[in-house]
Amino acid sequence: MEIIGVEIPPLNSHEILVRNEMTTLCRSDIATYSGKRIESTPTILGHEVVGRVYEFGANASRTDLRGTHLQIGDRVTWGIFASDPASEMSMRGMPQKGADRFKYGHERLAAGKTLHGGLSEFMILRPHTPIIKIAEEVPVPVAAITNCAVATVAGALRLAGSVKDRRVLISGAGMLGVLACAMAREAGARRVGAMDIDAGRLDMARRFGADHTIKLPRDSDPPIEVESVNPNTIDHRNSVDIVIEASGVPSSMEKTLEMMAIGGIAVWIGAVSPCRPVNMQAEHIVRNLISIRGLHNYNTEDFRNAVEFIEMAHDAFPIRELIHDHFTLDRIDEAFRYAISINPFRVGVRL
């Protein structure tokens, strides 16, 4: 990481300049920093971010996604992508995969592609970026996680269909997992279970609404036998209607598939880097009418639902406690090292 000063270029007609307030280091930023994921460089990392409108381009939209009028100084959150709403993928509800989409915090710096990352004092938002004015009552660190972690979980719940009165299991109790516990609980799930290797994270999952927890052994590969049955808990066959898989660990994906009841839906959001193939009993999937759905990032509707969840529930769950935000941009390497070595739910960088 290197801190450099650049001139803010004049805004194009439809662009908006934002003064960033805080960026939280997402797993993908940490993977890039530690070399597990390759991005073209030089770049500005950071996409889980919140800031305030600083300047409008001459013809930039003054209306946010909810129809609220935008003014200079408003606190806003924005999607991690700018994507043409008329593209085929956008029309099919997948703007994050549109051919022309621009992803903040992931692009190589070049002429016309500058100030696009959250680890910077300013960011330029392009046309077709979903923007929402977020309530001032939401604490800044909580507002920061809205446009990646919370929106991704909102997308997972959309793909799961209604969770009302359903038995939901969350696999992986990191940031996405504990948020999934809270969102499933708020959406009326009958039972919310959480599964992880870390007892502390499972304790946190309970504070986010989980009523059952399953502690996995630390070395959880090869697959775990699920037949150790307590029929009153979530840990047995045919006991789960909906799985949100946030761990990305193949043995966990296998275990949760075995636990699914007839008609179950598994939404996989954790496996964002290469892992060994997942073994499954195809007959079990077919005979039990089980669906597996994958989600990477989120769409505009998910983003809006994420903001609405955060505005409603930021006080109802200890979300603020998940973010360790004592770093500033001049200590960015220290912030990354802290994220890697201490591994809190999130590390925030004040800008």
Ligand SMILES: [Zn+2]
């Ligand atoms: Zn992210």
